[in-house]
Structure formats: structure tokens, C-alpha cells
Amino acid sequence: TATKDNARPPSTDNDTLVSVASERSLVDVNPPRGTRDFPPEDMRLRNWLFNNFREVSRLLSFEEVDFPVLESEALFIRKGGEEITQQLYNFEDKGGRRVVLRPEITPSLARLVIKQGKSVSLPLKWFTIGQCWRYERMTRGRRREHYQWNMDIIGLSKVRAEAELIHAIVLLFGRLGITSSDVGIRISSRKVLQAVLQLHSIPEHLFAEVCVIVDKMGKVSRDVIENELMTAGVSIEAVKGIIEVLSLKSLSKLEEVLGSEDEAVTDLKSLFLLAEHYGYIQWINFDASVVRGLAYYTGIVFEAFDREGKLRAICGGGRYDRLFSTFGSDDIPACGFGFGDAVILELLKEKGLLPDLIRQVDDIVFLLDEELEGPALKIVSSLRQTGRSVDLIQDKRLKWVFKHAERVNAERLILVGNSEWQRGMVRVKILATRDEFEVKMDELTAPS
Numbered sequence: 293t294a295t296k297d298n299a300r301p302p303s304t305d306n307d308t309l310v311s312v313a314s315e316r317s318l319v320d321v322n323p324p325r326g327t328r329d330f331p332p333e334d335m336r337l338r339n340w341l342f343n344n345f346r347e348v349s350r351l352l353s354f355e356e357v358d359f360p361v362l363e364s365e366a367l368f369i370r371k372g373g374e375e376i377t378q379q380l381y382n383f384e385d386k387g388g389r390r391v392v393l394r395p396e397i398t399p400s401l402a403r404l405v406i407k408q409g410k411s412v413s414l415p416l417k418w419f420t421i422g423q424c425w426r427y428e429r430m431t432r433g434r435r436r437e438h439y440q441w442n443m444d445i446i447g448l449s450k451v452r453a454e455a456e457l458i459h460a461i462v463l464l465f466g467r468l469g470i471t472s473s474d475v476g477i478r479i480s481s482r483k484v485l486q487a488v489l490q491l492h493s494i495p496e497h498l499f500a501e502v503c504v505i506v507d508k509m510g511k512v513s514r515d516v517i518e519n520e521l522m523t524a525g526v527s528i529e530a531v532k533g534i535i536e537v538l539s540l541k542s543l544s545k546l547e548e549v550l551g552s553e554d555e556a557v558t559d560l561k562s563l564f565l566l567a568e569h570y571g572y573i574q575w576i577n578f579d580a581s582v583v584r585g586l587a588y589y590t591g592i593v594f595e596a597f598d599r600e601g602k603l604r605a606i607c608g609g610g611r612y613d614r615l616f617s618t619f620g621s622d623d624i625p626a627c628g629f630g631f632g633d634a635v636i637l638e639l640l641k642e643k644g645l646l647p648d649l650i651r652q653v654d655d656i657v658f659l660l661d662e663e664l665e666g667p668a669l670k671i672v673s674s675l676r677q678t679g680r681s682v683d684l685i686q687d688k689r690l691k692w693v694f695k696h697a698e699r700v701n702a703e704r705l706i707l708v709g710n711s712e713w714q715r716g717m718v719r720v721k722i723l724a725t726r727d728e729f730e731v732k733m734d735e736l737t738a739p740s
């Protein structure tokens with residue numbers, strides 16, 4: 293470990309922090325299971341991604357909101373067997389309250405809308421980027437946290453809200469260099485399933501549970517789906533009807549089956565028409581198998597996928613017109629999506645689209661003679677006041693400083709030393725051109 297004044301035990305090389313063996317026990321330097329640290333390089337990539345999320349949110353004139361990561365457990369207790377509610381990162385706090393690290397954002401957002409009640413005028417267009425948690429047995433070695441960009445429109449019942457959300461997703465992909473040949477967006481409506489259940493007179497209260505089971509199609513075997521549906525109380529002919537209609541990939545076929553007055557059909561046809569006007573029709577296709585795994589969706593649902601089929605869904609969302617009444621409020625029409633920080637980075641890596649984000653510093657000020665520390669600090673202070681990033685270096689050999697300047701891609705190296713200072717000057721080296729010259733101190737902040 294570093295000792296006083298940066299002198300290091302001779303056994304270690306200059307820049308590596310090591311712990312010398314001692315009777316002290318070393319704390320586990322890894323973060324808790326399933327969680328990540330973000331060292332500078334990873335943090336630059338995360339900030340780059342999140343800044344794109346923010347910029348798209350701005351383009352759609354969404355307002356940023358935020359919520360505690362810690363929430364009451366009651367907000368997420370739902371029947372229907374969703375994976376997300378079976379993996380709650382829940383515990384009892386010191387006040388005996390049942391709390392969770394939130395597994396998703398939407399319930400918190402609904403809570404705030406209800407709390408704000410009459411003081412907010414609808415529609416609301418809110419976004420947030422927040423960490424979400426799950427607690428699953430580490431058998432699968434999966435992460436227990438990730439960050440999600442959430443966009444929600446509260447108070448619009450027409451599908452133009454969903455069309456706006458899909459525009460946001462298309463804009464985001466465009467900004468990252470992803471095209472509609474890399475990624476598609478599958479779109480359907482839960483009203484398809486609703487129609488089939490009604491056709492087979494399956495009771496309404498089974499709707500959410502059936503959706504959660506059917507969402508597993510393609511992830512678990514077909515007879516698991518059939519068994520779970522039967523166990524839930526769905527007749528075998530209804531099961532067949534569900535599986536048959538969910539394999540439809542053409543809207544005109546769906547119209548033949550459900551009729552042109554069916555709400556699923558009219559919603560989807562309107563949405564595809566709006567997509568033509570936005571100019572993103574080539575990104576989307578109807579796919580009745582899209583159900584999404586959250587119990588509270590009631591209408592249009594969608595998810596973005598990589599056309600090579602190598603990755604899990606990139607993002608997903610849908611309409612949830614009944615969520616507010618489950619919290620005891622009047623119903624408010626709403627729709628939204630969640631966009632995780634993991635799969636998108638895997639996709640960008642696959643496509644060779646990860647940006648090369650270098651560290652960048654404007655000026656390095658290097659103090660050659662200790663007694664000039666005062667003037668050097670004056671220079672540092674005035675440069676920073678003009679908005680230049682400055683790295684002040686002391687107690688290093690010049691050779692190290694040149695290497696460091698390269699490492700941080702500095703624009704200028706400013707050397708403060710006696711030989712120049714006695715003439716009121718400092719030495720400046722432009723690293724890109726290797727130009728070297730002397731200037732008066734206040735010329736440093738003059739616009740170059």
C-alpha cells in the first residue's frame with residue numbers, strides 16, 4: 293500500500309497499488325454477488341449509453357423523474373406467478389417494515405402519479421434511468437441488478453401513445469448505429485388473448501395468469517405451457533385455440549380469425565398506420581406470440597429483438613390501463629417500456645458498434661520547481677475558471693509526466709519552472725503538434 297508522500301516500498305512498481313502481506317485481514321474487494329462495480333472505462337460507456345437515453349427522452353419532450361430504489365414490498369406483491377415477483381430482493385428493515393429493492397420502475401411511477409393526484413395535468417410523459425434488483429439463487433450466475441431506462445405516457449388511451457414510445461426506441465437505436473436489419477420490434481396486443489379466452493368462455497380473472505404462462509412460449513417446452521394452462525383452469529380446447537392464434541404473424545389473418553371490429557385488430561391497424569407516418573414501419577412487425585411477462589399489461593405489447601436471434605429481448609413494454617385501480621385509485625390509461633443496460637451492450641459488441649471512449653484532459657500543469665507552487669496554482673485556478681479541465685502534477689519525473697499526458701490525451705502540457713518564470717513566462721507544449729513555446733501566464737487563458 294502507498295506509504296507517506298507517495299514513496300512506495302521498493303518491491304512494488306510505480307503505479308500498481310498492492311497490499312503488502314501483513315497480519316491485517318484483507319476485506320473482500322469484490323462487490324456483492326450479482327452486482328457490478330463501474331471503474332472509469334466502464335463508467336464512460338455507461339454514461340455514453342445513458343446520455344443517449346436522456347437525449348431521446350428530450351427529443352420526445354419527456355420529463356425526468358426519480359424514485360427510491362427501496363420500496364414497500366406491497367407495491368410488488370401480485371398474483372399471477374410472474375418471475376419478477378418471485379425473485380423480490382425483499383427484507384424487513386429495522387423498523388419491522390417489509391421492504392424491497394425495486395425489481396421494476398412502473399409501480400413506483402404509478403404510486404407517484406396517484407400521490408400527485410389533481411396537482412398534475414394529464415397526459416404525463418415521464419422518464420427515468422434507475423437500478424432494479426432481483427434475488428435469484430446464484431445457481432444461474434445471472435446478475436442481480438441492472439439499470440433500466442423507463443419511458444411512460446400516463447393519461448392517453450389511444451395507440452398514438454404507443455406509437456410515440458416506439459418512435460423513442462427507433463430513435464435510440466438510430467443514435468447507436470443500429471439499423472432495422474440488425475433489430476426488429478415485434479408488436480401484438482393482449483386483447484388477442486382476451487378475445488380467445490372470451491371465445492372459450494374462460495373467466496376474466498384468469499387473464500393475467502394466462503398471459504404470464506403464455507409469455508414463456510418458446511422459452512419452455514410446449515407441454516409445460518399446456519400443463520400450466522390446464523392447471524390454471526384453461527380447457528384443453530382453449531389451450532389449443534390460444535396456441536393456434538398466438539402463432540399468427542399476419543394482421544390480415546388475425547382479422548379473419550377475430551373479425552375487423554375486434555379491438556386488438558383495430559388497435560394494431562391504427563398503430564401500423566401511424567408507423568407509416570412516422571417512417572419507422574420497416575422496424576416493426578405484427579407477431580401474435582408477443583405477450584411480455586408482466587401481469588399488468590392490458591393492450592398493445594411490444595419488444596425489440598436482434599434479428600440474428602442470439603440475444604434476449606433488448607427492451608419491451610406495453611399498455612397497462614388497469615394498474616392504477618389495483619392501487620385503489622381511479623383507473624388511468626397508461627403505457628410504457630423498460631430498456632435494460634445489459635443486452636444492448638452485448639448487441640453493440642456483436643455489431644462492432646461499441647464507441648472508443650477515451651479519457652480526455654485539456655491541460656496538464658507540471659510544477660518543475662516546488663517554490664513556484666503558488667504561481668502554478670494561480671494558473672490552474674484561472675484555467676479551470678475558463679472551463680478547461682486541468683490535471684496538476686507534482687513530485688513526478690518529467691518522463692512520467694509525458695507518458696501521463698499521452699495516457700490522458702491532454703491537449704497542452706504547461707511547465708512551470710524557474711528558468712522561464714524569472715522572465716515571467718511558462719513553457720507550453722502542444723502535444724498533437726509537438727509545438728513548444730513560452731507564453732506569459734495570462735496568455736494561457738486567452739482564446740487560442
Ligand SMILES: CC(=O)Nc1cnc2ccccc2c1
Nearest residue numbers: 424425426435436437438634
Ligand atoms: C441481463 C441482465 O442483467 N438482466 C437483469 C439483471 N438484473 C435484473 C434485476 C431486476 C429485474 C430484471 C433484471 C434483469
